[in-house]
Amino acid sequence: MxxxxxxxxxxxxxxxxxxxxxxxxVLFVTLPxxxxxxxxxxxxxxxxxxxxxxxxxxxxxxxxxNIKRLHDRNKSGWWVVVTFLPLIGPIFALxxxxxxxxxxxxxxxxxDPKGGANPPPPPSSPSSDEKNKDSVTIEM
Numbered sequence: 001m002x003x004x005x006x007x008x009x010x011x012x013x014x015x016x017x018x019x020x021x022x023x024x025x026v027l028f029v030t031l032p033x034x035x036x037x038x039x040x041x042x043x044x045x046x047x048x049x050x051x052x053x054x055x056x057x058x059x060x061x062x063x064x065x066n067i068k069r070l071h072d073r074n075k076s077g078w079w080v081v082v083t084f085l086p087l088i089g090p091i092f093a094l095x096x097x098x099x100x101x102x103x104x105x106x107x108x109x110x111x112d113p114k115g116g117a118n119p120p121p122p123p124s125s126p127s128s129d130e131k132n133k134d135s136v137t138i139e140m
Contacts, residue, residue: 003022010077022061
């Protein structure tokens with residue numbers, strides 16, 4: 001999995017581990033923007049513009065991560081709207097996106113990100129002709 005796909009694509013599925021590995025850094029990048037409180041009557045236009053870009057990135061990345069996680073739960077990306085509801089949204093996000101397991105095996109949004117749900121078939125055993133061809137017979 002690459003970061004470009006994780007933060008910017010709305011396609012595919014994402015397992016819980018990867019969801020948390022990508023969501024926590026987004027939180028830490030945006031936290032200083034929320035903590036930044038300019039003094040009344042002062043303005044720092046450059047910092048305000050930087051904050052705008054950071055928040056735009058965080059919003060886009062969070063949407064992409066949440067939608068891929070919903071896909072792993074075999075739900076439409078439109079369910080992400082629920083995360084914006086007061087009180088219900090954060091609880092829904094924590095439980096549905098961060099705690100519950102994804103759908104095992106392939107679903108309508110793609111293959112299982114854990115793999116292994118549809119293992120390849122075991123190799124077939126060689127036929128008796130192939131066994132005899134490779135074996136050496138010693139007659140006495």
